[in-house]
Amino acid sequence: MPPLRGAKRRRKAALEKKAAAAAMAAAASGEPPGDWWDAFCMRMSGTLSSIEDAHRFESVFKMPRRAFDYVCNLVKDEMMVRSSSYTFLDGTMLCLEDRVAIALRRLNSGGSLVTVGSSVGVNHSTVSLITWRFIEAMEERASHHLRWPDSSEMEKIKSKFEKIHGLPNCCGVVDTTHITMCLSSAEPNCKVWLDQEKNYSMVLQAVVDLDTRFTDIVTGWPGSMKESSILHSSGLFKLCEKGERLNGSKLKVSDGSEIEEYLIGDSGYPPSSLAAHTLPREGPHRVQC
Template identity: 85%
Template sequence: MAPLRGAKRRKKAAAEKKAAMAAAAAGQGAPGGDWWDGFCMRMAGTLSSAEDAHRFESLFKMPRKTFNYVCSLVKDDMMVRASSYTFIDGTVLSLEDRVAVALRRLNSGGSLVTVGTSVGVNHSTVSLITWRFVEAVEARAGHHLRWPDSDEMAMIKSKFEKIHGLPNCCGVVDTTHIIMCLSSAEPNCKVWLDHEKNYSMVLQAVIDPDMRFTDIVTGWPGSMKESSILHSSGLFRLCENGARLNGSKLTVSDGSEVGEYVIGDAGYPLLPWLFTPYQENDLSELKVEFNKRHSAARTVALKALARFKDTWKFLQGEMWRPDKHKLPRIIHVCCLLHNIVIDMEEDAAMDDAHISDDHDANYRQQVCQLSDEKAVRMRDKLSEHLNSS
């Protein structure tokens, strides 16, 4: 029987791809032997178009210089056993190869098999490399996620006032659910069942006006309310004890003072250091204006969390029966990487126009009625001040 139409062409293409893979393995991707050229050749059979192969950020969700910085951070830990990880053809993975594999696992949401097949390594190698990468970032990048010092906080407060009209505001606190695929037969699975009937783990974060995380806590089950997670967090303890949000006070129009504060949605209690929106009906003009500015400032957190989950698709519920002891550490590392990308692009304008603000799709707004009497007075004083200034 005569060969099928196109069979020769496909055979030739396959041979060319095999030759390109061999060249990549030998570090002969292009003049200069750039690692990226070789990696592109390995990915040539899985990228959606030739254009994608030359768009570094489409694969790794970060510019090349940021990728190089991440490699420099984790080099010592990732290369402890330099020859322990190889491609299927036996070629040893370079540092860049290892970081690339781990980033693809975290940002593509693909399975171990899918990621491994796309770059030519066994799925077990993807798993081992990813966890080694998580441990390395956790150990080496902690300085990228910390509470701001006094000078940094002054800049944060200035931005919130200039952009959103909220003076002395130090951040936005919010939570998001990391969906998990658990079996209903698993012991204690019900504790992870949230109010929308999904199995989830909660991430609480404080976010600055540049969408950077300044404080996080995770690991709590989805069944817990926002207010309960707040009360269980180190943020609550430190703020209640005066160890945080203890900087300069704002003198308002009547001469009284309002301390530093963060803002949160209606799911949080109203506290002297955490201002929530007015919830009653028939609000006065003062309160309407406060809610308007409060809502505008809160979009920073909504966009940051939406961007975070869209970038690190591993956290979108694709993993099967995740290790609940490892997942908080993976979430933490993704938060560190989120901040690293922002820190490395500090002088560049953040293009957030296309970012959704729906990071918890189909989740209803939680409501907390708890309020501190002192906080009620302080919020009223701030509302009056906003309308008189």
Template identity: 80%
Template sequence: MAPVRGAKRRSKAAAEKKAAMAAAAAAGGALGAGGGDWWDGFCMRMSGALSCMEDAQRFESIFKMSRRTFNYVCSLVKDEMMVRSSSYAFLDGKVLSLEDRVAVALIRLNSGGSLVTVGSSVGVNHSTVSLITWRFVEAMEERASHHLRWPDSGEMEKIKSIFEKIQGLPNCCGVVDATHITMCLSSAEPNCKVWLNHEKNYSMVLQAVIGPDMRFMDIVTGWPGTMKEWSILHSSGLFKLCEKGARLNGSKREVSVGSEVGEYLIGDAGYPLLPWLLTPYQENNLSDSKVEFNKRHAAAITVAPRTLSKFKDTWKFLHGEMWRPDKHRLPRIIHVCCLLHNIIIGLQDAASAMDEACVLSDHDTNYKQQVCQLADENAVRVRDKLSEHLACR
């Protein structure tokens, strides 16, 4: 969908955020201040080093989000998660509450532990962990999809101003990048080779457009690890929308007298150079203006690997260490983890620790940089205009 202009859409976005804050506050009140009976009871079912932490720190260590954000997630999925209110019980026979169910699902997603390990840690059968986690995924898809959408025109103007303020790139709308989600497949499985990437790991690719606040603006996943970054881009809805002018079609920016550039994304050398997707210069002996462009481009693009690294570090289920992931369900689980990532940022969650100063490992450690030599002639001129503009500043 193309960005929608106008005050009506901005008002709707503001109303959604206000409703989210109200829901989180209401849920927090219902559960009791300072943790309440549910959290006290859940803590008693868990053991280990967590017991010596402060209450808030312990909660955030387990769920990778604050209590306030957890309450909001519960409010989102309540109706779907409680359809069969008496279907799930602890091993001692006590029926799991809404909070218990959300807690089990989040532990499964962010710990990366097996069904048996997660079940043992909280006192439920491993089959119950599986059923609850999938129910949670379905509920999040149904109720939280609005947390991952393309920005409207007002939001995009703010994004562009941040990129220009920080790195001096005018009219930049985001960064596109991709990462491999490792899978545990058997070599005996039919068609397994299509999932075997260039580093000889079985994987599924996640492509994402990321804003300066580390929020996902657009994602596509489900493609096998054998596909190159540019092939996935070309197959995506993002590519089709941008090529026909239905996205990145906002106001142009004058960079010199009689010279202007439209909205664009930036990406690494693994992507083609397009009028709406600018990649770094790759040749040797660059002019000073081109060196300056590459310098600014490299600094701005770091938000993507940092985001993907933090994302995969939080949702360890995506490390491929779990039992035989269903490759037909995995794209939906990846999508829900992206929704949760955005919710944490949207509620300005201190527990998320999405701090520019944090040092994280590369999201695709030991993966060699792919290089795409495809370059659109118009894009070459656009990039040259920008490099000359930056050199004069």
């Protein structure tokens, strides 16, 4: 019986050879292979082949296949400009699905260009170029998916919050997440990017509705910045101050009091001057700009 390590290397080489053959066939026909996902997975490092296809796909790309197909269709024109310029290390041309998958892999993994490139079999500079083209394409083609609801849409959102969670006049949920960054400790002012977990990160603040649709985002602030400070610095807060957000009618409740429109936030968003109403101390706060 051959050594286990040697067997793994031979098995990986066989998978890579099969994947390369599939990619070459796709390039020759001008269309992605029917088993594109399997071929792409075989170019990736790891043990994903043991997971069911659907779960494997969603675990890597954080979206169902139908959403991935929609994104591909959305960015097709921009992503396929200079179609012969982007190739795998063996010279095989990247199809549309390859390019979108590589960009998403880079964006959702937080891995370096070299790490992502090695995992999918492309040069790190190709990963960088494809990722930036994908970002620009999404900004151009998908901006309509990120917008503040109009009055009729907001009424539906508020109705859902009240019906499902008993929160009258609630317009959404606000929270932050940290995007890990590759930053050297020798960089000037690097400490400001250190978050509570001692990782270098950038903060992204998002507002979502009950269907987890984004209605507002802001990012770019360093990891050390507090949630309340980010809110006060955001365009959303400034629009609220101008009366252009959370400006719907007040709702009169059973005790006779009136509730203005608001967002739900955790303890990182203290009510103070932002909210006129507060939920139980252990629960979220109503953030009213």
